[in-house]
Amino acid sequence: MTVTELTDEFSVLLLEESSTHADLFEMWLEGVQTKRAARPRDIFRVFDSTVAVACLSQSVLGEDEPDIRRFILNRNPYCQLILIASCSSPDILYEQHYDATIVRPTSREEFQTAVEKRLTYGMYSALLDEFYSLNAELVSLERAGDSEVDLDPDALQKRLQRVRKPLNQLTAAIDHADTKALLQSLNLHRKYLTEPAQAIDSEPASKYHPKACPNCKLPWGVDHRNDLGKGFTSIGAYVWRCSRCHDITHGSSPSDRRVARR
Structure with a gap:
């Protein structure tokens, strides 16, 4: 191989x-x-x-x-x-x-x-993600100063160099067809991790939160069995953030709701 x-x-x-x-x-x-x-x-x-x-x-x-x-x-x-x-x-x-x-x-x-x-696709994706993460950490370190961030710049630079060599080799080996196939793969994974469950009536509606997001209509209170979780996060008394569109819903009844996008 x-x-x-x-x-x-x-x-x-x-x-x-x-x-x-x-x-x-x-x-x-x-x-x-x-x-x-x-x-x-x-x-x-x-x-x-x-x-x-x-x-x-x-x-x-x-x-x-x-x-x-x-x-x-x-x-x-x-x-x-x-x-x-x-x-x-x-x-x-x-x-x-x-x-x-x-x-x-x-x-x-x-x-x-x-x-x-x-x-090749799996290694390239992982190395590329780490490469950008390391660069982001180095930029944060430069902006914040050594005393404000608990990061070792020398260790970050060494790891960056270790990642760069195989990443460059894999980049040279990947052509347009590979790039297209890899993007299709990542889109498939993303779709699965953020796809709402089909059994939306598996649990009764709760009196404490809406049955679905007022903005994107994602069902709430259902275990979507992926990154969507139950469809929302409670961030306060009668305040919820949608797991998919991230809109914030206030209030305990339709007449008392405000939606604020963040």
Whole structure:
């Protein structure tokens, strides 16, 4: 694989119930750090910030699929998701939710190509985000002065240089088609993390807050099972901030509400 020299700080997660298949996948990913999970609950134990790609076996996911996907993307929205689909499935379950799909049986070349591409995307996104964050911290440090901010400028500069080299290499390796595919992937993740739940009537309306945001109509009091949470945040007595549009609603009745955008 051509990206193995850049993977010191990144890894690939394999959710695979067959130890034989997991061993084979690890052999095909020689030079890349891997983390293994045989059951969905194992992911909650082994997943960490280094995981840039998660290869998830459809046969293992089952009813835990939404929880696993949400868990991964909430902790790393840049993590690329690859579905390893069962060959016996007439319709590839969940495929529209994934960045790439590998259908069993798969060859070494097919598996390596898919993982390498998604590993490039996952590393590039993570490094680019860290690069901008480090620069923002350095700017804040320069403006505030050493005595006002608890940051080590030397450590920040060293980390910035460590990030810059692989980022430049990945940038050179990414073409227009890759950029388009990566943006589609990030939009897919963002949509999932901010998409309202469909079962809007699963909980009764509360007398303490509106049933939905008066501005964007996002249902409130429903567990959206993503970044939207319950749809709002209480910021005072009869004052709520919408999780999606961030408008602030005041008052306990429609006639006593004011909406202020922030």
